[in-house]
Amino acid sequence: MRIGLLTEGGYPYVSGEAGLWCDRLVRGLEQHEFDVYALSRSERQEAEGWTPLPPQVSGVRTGSLWDTDDDGVGHGRRARRRFAECYGELAAALCTTAPEDPSGTSAKASGRAPEGEPDTVSEGRSALVADRFANALYGLAELARDKGGLPAALRSETAVRALERACRAPGAHRSAREARVPDLLAVAARLERALRPLSLDWYEDDGLGAVDLCHATSGGTAALPGLLARHFYDVPLLVTEYGVRLRTHYLTEPDAPPAIRALLAAFHGRLAAETYRCAAVITPGNLHARRWQERCGADRAKLRTVYPGMDATPFAETGESPECADPHTLVWVGGVEPTKDLVSLLHAFAEIRKAEPGARLRIVGAPTGLEGAAYLAHCKGLASQLFPDEADGPHAVGRNPVSFEETGGPELPSRAEAYGAAALVVLSSVVEGFPYGLVEAMLCGRATVSTDVGAVVEAIGGTGLVVPPRNPRALAEACVALLRDPERRARLGAAARARALELFTVEQNVAAFHGIYLEMLSRAPARRVILGDNGEPLPFAVPAEAHVPGRWTDSTARVVARGGPGWATDAPVRATSPASPAFPAFPASATEGAR
Structure with a gap:
């Protein structure tokens, strides 16, 4: 199967969004062939280069969203x-x-x-x-x-x-x-920047016209080449959104003039609606994103929730040895910025110290940009005010029970070490998409206390405690309850690790997309001709297919023979149970149950 992978500001560039999960997806589906069509967002991103590409990536074509040089094209x-x-x-x-x-x-x-x-x-x-x-x-x-x-x-x-x-x-x-x-x-x-993909030379017979399906790794501008491939060549489109691009647009530039915000919001909203209308399958990364997509007009029949896959290997050793170094320690791990609401966490910890004087808090993370650096300085100042010089004791870090650290040092060389050093992991955000850090803590077998934002409840299920955001008292009470009950912490941590291994691993993610690829192509076979050494089409190079409209298991479906080239893959098609979220159970033959 030949897949056109459409990215914006991510894979195959070293820095950018969605780079890691795209790389894992491509490497996990080594039986398929990938053509990567990448849109870059900055000169710096292009200068940093690409990640090492596996052999199944047959080619990479790039386009710039930042370069403003004139193309020199004149129009009559x-x-x-x-x-x-x-x-x-x-x-x-x-x-x-x-x-x-x-x-x-x-x-x-x-x-x-x-x-x-x-x-x-x-x-x-x-x-x-x-x-x-x-x-x-x-x-x-x-x-x-x-x-x-x-x-x-x-x-x-x-x-x-x-x-x-x-x-x-x-x-x-x-x-x-x-x-x-x-x-x-x-x-x-x-x-002009959002519509720049219209001017790329990707829409030819040797470009997106030659792929079996397009997989856009985000909505917005990244999906635009997929819309054009569908328009020009009827190539089926798959859209994956782990963070809804339309929602991201609404949250950016809140100080822009109302006219600019209204017109750009209208454009992104119309583009999202057209993308959802044309996509054969839409895969949100969680129910929070799914609700956004439904609100923007996505058909429920097209939606398949596919959780992002995470590599569990770095956290295996910590998860298999659940005992912690200090049963009185809480840890927060992430990028420091105002949306993480560390101010509420510090006020909650002040209440925790009243109930548990031996408790300590380790804040592990680096600031995100200039705003994050200013926010980190503010939080350090607040910590020094809430916890003035205290006598040294067995549970103190220097002269303050709150420490601000980064991974990579002698005490915390990795994120797994940070989670392993704590009895309890805390998340205090007021805005959150999919909580990757929380899933890392679950893979480490740690009990968690989190605020009810984004996809937090969906991620942890019943394996942690959830409190309202911006409520330090509720956050403190939940933390104290778990600090005083080590058996409950152990039960929740074990259940959290089992849930994360079942739902959020790379293997689950790759298997889901493999099934979706097969289902999409079975419903809309691409007409691709394979040429021989002499440039002539090879007869019987691609087997003929039967196309069954609707569900394959529908007994009322009528078989329509579709001659000519279709698709071929070395991977065998395996029947799955009807409850499988990846793709429906296939009958023994393409015509079974049809009339």
């Missing part, structure tokens, strides 16, 4: 007119109020549609806007393919004037109407 009058029409439609789709009416109230909410009945007015307007956006997007893609690129056109005065007309048109929402010229220039520049 017809092409400029065609661009103005398509971009104008795209801008109009971003400025149009949908699915609500211009007053901001849907028909159902305003009483015009009866309760319990579908709001056909809002749904119809939403569908029209979605179609308008999709038609404009693919129109720009076809123009870019015909003319060799659009970067200069997307940064041109024509684009800015199209945005201005759309913002001033009747029916535009209030934030768009308030946009000024600097706002329009900023939006046009951001849209």
Whole structure:
């Protein structure tokens, strides 16, 4: 099977998002062939180079999202007119109020549609806007393919004037109407960067047109090449989101002018909806991400939760020896930044010290950026105020029961050592996606106390205690309860390790995606021709296939013969139970149970 792996700011670059799990996925599926299509985010990322690539990566093609050099492509009058029409439609789709009416109230909410009945007015307007956006997007893609690129056109005065007309048109929402010229220039520049994949030379017969399926490792811009491969060649698209890109956009740049935020939010929202509509399968990394995707229009029938795979080997020794060095020690491990809410943790620890005077807290982690460094300094100052000079004792760290450390030193050479040195692991975040650090603690067999944010409850199940965020008293009470009950800590730690080994390992992740790949290709076989040494198609190089619409186990499905080339893989197809989340049970033959 030939897979086009689409990444943005990650694999195969050394630094970036999703690099580690992509590398594990590619290495775990050595029976398949991978073509990597990578979008870089900065010059520094490109300068740092790539990770070592396994032999199953047959090629890597890269594109830049940061370089602003002119491509030198000039357009004639017809092409400029065609661009103005398509971009104008795209801008109009971003400025149009949908699915609500211009007053901001849907028909159902305003009483015009009866309760319990579908709001056909809002749904119809939403569908029209979605179609308008999709038609404009693919129109720009076809123009870019015909003319060799659009970067200069997307940064041109024509684009800015199209945005201005759309913002001033009747029916535009209030934030768009308030946009000024600097706002329009900023939006046009951001849209040019987001639409830069339209101008890449990836959409040819020897590029994405030759793969069996596209796997986008995130939503947003990374999925755009997959949408175009589906549009031009009908290549099936798989979208994986361990952090929903639309949610990330909402959380960034909160101080930007309202017009910029509204227009960019509309673009990313429309792009996410189109991606979910076109994807054959969508794999969120947790239920928290799944709810976001459903809210953005993803069809539940397409959603398969696939947890991120983590390498359990570094934590095996600690997990198999659950006894801790100090039964009075709590540890926090992670990147230091305001969303981790170490201030609440320090106030909670002050309450813990009143109940357990021998308790100590080890905060292990490095600051994230300049904001993280300032926050770390603030937390150190707070710790010195809450715990002034205390007499040295068997449980003190220097003259303070709170220590700030980093891994890599003589006392804590690794994260596993940090978890192993504590009786209890604490997470105090107010914002969290999938809690990787918490899963590491579970692999080490440690009991945990966490705040109820993101996918925390989903990750730990019933193997730890969960308290509301920003509640130091509740956090302190939960920690004291476990510090005073070593048997309960041991039971929770053992259950946590068993759960992590069952759900969150690399092997589980790779097996799930292997099954999804097979299922997707069985439903939409790619028409790929294999050529011989003389350049002529090889007859019978790829076996003919039968395509069964709907579920293969559906007794009412009709078999439709599909001659010509399909796909081939060295891996045998194994039947699984109907309850398997990876792919449905296959009958003994492709035509069994069909009429």
